[in-house]
Amino acid sequence: xxxxxxxxxxxxxxxxxxxxxxxxxxxxxxxxxxxxxxxxxxxxxxxxxxxxxxxxxxxxxxxxxxxxxxxxxxxxxxxxxxxxxxxxxxxxxxxxxxxxxxxxxxxxxxxxxxxxxxxxxxxxxxxxxxxxxxxxxxxxxxxxxxxxxxxxxxxxxxxxxxxxxxxxxxxxxxxxxxxxxxxxxxxxxxxxxxxxxxxxxxxxxxxxxxxxxxxxxxxxxxxxxxxxxxxxxxxxxxxxxxxxxxxxxxxxxxxxx
Numbered sequence: 001x002x003x004x005x006x007x008x009x010x011x012x013x014x015x016x017x018x019x020x021x022x023x024x025x026x027x028x029x030x031x032x033x034x035x036x037x038x039x040x041x042x043x044x045x046x047x048x049x050x051x052x053x054x055x056x057x058x059x060x061x062x063x064x065x066x067x068x069x070x071x072x073x074x075x076x077x078x079x080x081x082x083x084x085x086x087x088x089x090x091x092x093x094x095x096x097x098x099x100x101x102x103x104x105x106x107x108x109x110x111x112x113x114x115x116x117x118x119x120x121x122x123x124x125x126x127x128x129x130x131x132x133x134x135x136x137x138x139x140x141x142x143x144x145x146x147x148x149x150x151x152x153x154x155x156x157x158x159x160x161x162x163x164x165x166x167x168x169x170x171x172x173x174x175x176x177x178x179x180x181x182x183x184x185x186x187x188x189x190x191x192x193x194x195x196x197x198x199x200x201x202x203x204x205x206x207x208x209x210x211x212x213x214x215x216x217x218x219x220x221x222x223x224x225x226x227x228x229x230x231x232x233x234x235x236x237x238x239x240x241x242x243x244x245x246x247x248x249x250x251x252x253x254x255x256x257x
Contacts (some may be wrong), residue, residue: 002174007181011046014166022139023163029054031133032141033125033159034083035196036071038179038189039143040165044181046166047141057081058132060125062088062149064196071188076146084132088124096120118197122158129162139163145175147214151231152238153207153232159195160241172211180215207234 015171022030030047034040034057047055061069069085076083096117102109110116129140136159142162144154149168154160165174172193179189193203193211209230217223217231 002177004181004219004239007177011049011178011181014046014226015050018046018141018164018166022051024137025163027135027137027139028142029056029138031128031129031136032059032078032143033058033060035083036068036075036188037191037193038175038184039145039193040072040180041075041184041188042178043141043143043167044075044079044081044177045178045184048081052080054138055081056132056136057083057136059083059085060083060088062092062121062196063199064089065199068196069208071191075188085241086128088121088128092117092124095124114198118195119155119158119256121197122155122195123161126155126158126161133163141166142168144168145170145172146218147164147172147211148203149217149242151207151209151214151234152241153203153234154241155195156241165194171215174214178241181250209234 008095020050022028023138029051031049032040032043034044037217044055044057046058057072059072059076073083099116100113103145105134126140132243133140140162142159144159144165145167146169148154149165154202167178169177176189194201195203207214209227213223213227214231217228223231
């Protein structure tokens, strides 16, 4: 395991990195969505250290568990981060309702309705974060960790749509260790990971893997062949999420004589 000195040093590196990236972008501060989970809590802690006077935490309930909002506000208060709360439930219901009605009127088969509504929720959150960030000339800071980045467990143009990612090289275990160093309680560090995309949704159930197994694999430790195959399948299937969209490059036409 890591020593407190090692953890403190890495946290300081992350804080300096945030300041450098914001300066390079000629921005003034940072925006982070706070969900109540350990990843967003750690990123919020880094952001408030980097920009104590220029950091906004955005809480975005959308038919969510009320405890998520309570924890998110508690985290923001503990770090003394100014918060903006935007309830996205009404917008989500309205957009999804119109999409379903229009598709059904065209006699389309709705094969991925749950995924569609879940990804819409994530993309509404992304749009909200950028609405706040653009209004203040801030950067949007993402909260994906290494297991999520490698397996593609994030919504394309949703929680994957950010400006900078300060913890995307950290295993889940290291994120939890950073949480302890930042003064977060065990109930936040050990909270069941969920993106809150639909009732009862959890990260590990959706991936079919525990974060511990993915951590071990990424660290080069031994895991079963089934686990390795599952992780690499997720990585391969999500490769498109880690790149800009492919563009068709056509040869230039010669001018007419």
